[in-house]
Amino acid sequence: MxxxxxxxxxxxxxxxxxxxxxxxxxxxxxxxxxxxxxxxxxxxxxxxxxxxxxxxxxxxxxxxxxxxxxxxxxxxxxxxxxxxxxxxxxxxxxxxxxxxxxxxxxxxxxxxxxxxxxxxxxxxxxxxxxxxxxxxEALLRQENEEQALYIEQVNKITDAAFAVEQNQFEAKQLDEVVDRQDELGQLARVFTQMVKTVKVREAELERLKDSLARFFPEEYLQFLRKDSVIDVQLGDFVSKTMAVMFSDIRSFTTISENMSPRENFDFINAYLKRVSPEIRNHYGIIVKFLGDGMMAVFPDGADDAIAAGIAKHQRVWEYNQQRLARGDRPIRIGIGIHVGHMMLGMVGESNRIQGDAFSDNVNLTSRLEGLTKVYGSALLITGQTLEQLSNPEAYDVRFLANTIVKGRTEPISVYEILNAEVEAMRTLKLRTLPQFQQGIAYYQDRALTEAKTCFEQVLSIHPDDRMAQLYCDRIDALLSQGIPEDWQNVGSFESF
CATH class of the missing domain: 3.40.50.2300 (Response regulator)
Known part of the structure; x- marks a missing residue:
């Protein structure tokens, strides 16, 4: 035709x-x-x-x-x-x-x-x-152009997949492809939606990870040699010699009496958020919070623990400046640090676990922290802790006593780190340190009268030196009751 x-x-x-x-x-x-x-x-x-x-x-x-x-x-x-x-x-x-x-x-x-x-x-x-x-020819050109565009847009999907791998994908990269009404467009739409879904899930997982980290910090995982919190099992533990720290707020019950429950929570959190970072800053691990106090361990030893304790007191001093400016009562804390072998790991039952540390040394440190109230000290350490310091001369240290804490039969040597004291208290304790040390020497030699004279000299300069007063009271009791034949200048936890 x-x-x-x-x-x-x-x-x-x-x-x-x-x-x-x-x-x-x-x-x-x-x-x-x-x-x-x-x-x-x-x-x-x-x-x-x-x-x-x-x-x-x-x-x-x-x-x-x-x-x-x-x-x-x-x-x-x-x-x-x-x-x-x-x-x-x-x-x-x-x-x-x-x-x-x-x-x-x-x-x-x-x-x-x-x-x-x-x-x-x-x-x-x-x-x-x-x-x-x-x-x-026009149709061929159109087909070639469409084929070239198809290949180009296939490459865009390939590039988008690579961008996802590099965490650089943006949905606008596939805007042109998504508008296609063929299988490639459907693939681009499914791909974009999949990436959006994955991003949402990743964000949710990141939030979950951040939330879990607040309950189970990264340093805890590293210490237990675990890659993820899901790898942690009941009974996992590490056993080694570490420094352990206990701390709490002095007279917290008195402070909290006039607070509502909400005010108590706000106060505790305001305190903890200021001092807790110093544990991490000095390579420590917070094992648990104990109301107004906390327990922490320092896997690398005494130097980190004492540096963290001094820093915590500095944060408390800064917090007190804010409290005084508001007309609030300042707070004081006590810290006890000891070095010894202990086990740190996961305890509980199948549906609920938490970190904890176990050892007689842990109990001793808890008792040592309690002694800060009796001795009027900011930071107490044991003789074993002092021996573990790489540079003890860097600190102002005052020997206080050989004492037996509750639960133990052997006495421990107790020292206070004066660097943790507020400036005025530290100055007075350093000023009276020669008389205090001489009083200790007389006391240990049973020269009680001479010892009391030294401690009274300390009190004449520093009336608030609780330890000097305790020695005077103890000497008065010994002078009135007589020195026991088996006396070894060792005090007890309840009464020095």
């Missing part, structure tokens, strides 16, 4: 149009259109869309060769439509100019019907094939 042919004749002579129409009338595949005004050519072309144009060269409205040039201009819709020029005579010069201006063919009118049909069919077929070829 032949392709449809549309012929447009441009000629001012109606008689020529009738003749051409008659030549073509018997051809079912050819439709004929006529334009008698060459100035209306482009308008008629838009209406009939010819596959071949027949144009007369002699018309009153416009010079024929000029019309050829206009129809062949690159921006004209007739630029590629085959153009057969009709002339009244065979003129080589005019024919050459017509071809030069872009005409496809040249006929002397009126041409033979057979020849005219042949030329119309030839040029129309060539034009139709040209359109088909251009359409095919």
């Amino acid at each position: 032949n392709e449809p042919i549309t012929v447009l004749l441009i000629d001012d002579q109606t008689i020529i149009a009738e003749a051409v129409q008659q030549m073509l009338a018997s051809e079912p595949d050819i439709s004929f259109h006529y334009c008698n005004n060459p100035l209306q050519t482009l308008k008629v072309v838009q209406t009939c869309r010819p596959t071949v144009i027949l144009q007369d060269l002699v018309m009153p409205q416009i010079e024929g060769l000029l019309l050829v040039r206009l129809l062949r201009s690159s921006d004209a819709p007739t630029h590629q439509i085959p153009l057969i020029v009709l002339s009244s005579k065979e003129d080589p010069v005019i024919k050459a100019q017509a071809f030069e201006y872009g005409a496809n063919d040249y006929l002397v009118k009126l041409p033979d019907r057979v020849e005219l049909l042949a030329r119309i069919r030839y040029h129309s077929r060539a034009y139709t094939n040209l359109l088909k070829r251009e359409e095919a």
Whole structure:
């Protein structure tokens, strides 16, 4: 079946149009259109869309060769439509100019019907094939562009997957792909939603991790040699020699009497949030909070523990400046530190576990902290702790007594670290240190009268020295009751 042919004749002579129409009338595949005004050519072309144009060269409205040039201009819709020029005579010069201006063919009118049909069919077929070829090429270009875009957008999904791996993915990276209505677009939408879901879950897990870390800190995991809290099991423990610290607030019951339960919580948390970081800052682990106090261990020993204790007292001093400015009562804390072998691990039952430390040394440290109230000291350590210090000369240390704490039969040597005292107290204790040490020496030699004189000298300068007063009271009791034969200058926890 032949392709449809549309012929447009441009000629001012109606008689020529009738003749051409008659030549073509018997051809079912050819439709004929006529334009008698060459100035209306482009308008008629838009209406009939010819596959071949027949144009007369002699018309009153416009010079024929000029019309050829206009129809062949690159921006004209007739630029590629085959153009057969009709002339009244065979003129080589005019024919050459017509071809030069872009005409496809040249006929002397009126041409033979057979020849005219042949030329119309030839040029129309060539034009139709040209359109088909251009359409095919356009379609191929479109397919190539779509394929290139498809590959580009596949690469975008690949890049997005890599960005997810690098934690740099943003949903806008796939905006163009998501808008596709094919499988690739569906993949991009599913991928984006999956990443969003994963991000939400990661954020939830991060919050959960942060929450768990508040109950089970990272340093605890490292100490137990665990990668994650989910690896921790009931009964996990580490056994080694460590420094242990107990601390609490002096006279907390008295302070809290006039507080509501909410005020008590706020007060305790205000205190703990200031002092607790100093444990971590000095490589310690908070084992547990004990109301207004806490228990902590320092795996690397005494130096870290004492540095942390001094820092805690500094934070309390700073907190007290704020409390005094508000008209609140200042607080004091007591700290006891001992070094010994202990087990730190997880205790409880299958549905509830927590960290704890076990050892006679732990109990001893708890009793030592209790002695801070009796001795009026800010920070007490044992002789064993002092021996473990890498540089004991860095601290101002005052020996207090050999004493037996509750639960033990062997006496321990007790020292106080004066660096933890407030400046005024520290100054007075350092000022009276020679008299205090001399009093201790007399006391240990049973020269009680001379010892009391030394302690009274201390009290004359520093009336609030609780330890000097305790020695005076103890000496008075010994002088009135007599010195026991088995006396070894050792006191007890309840009464020095």
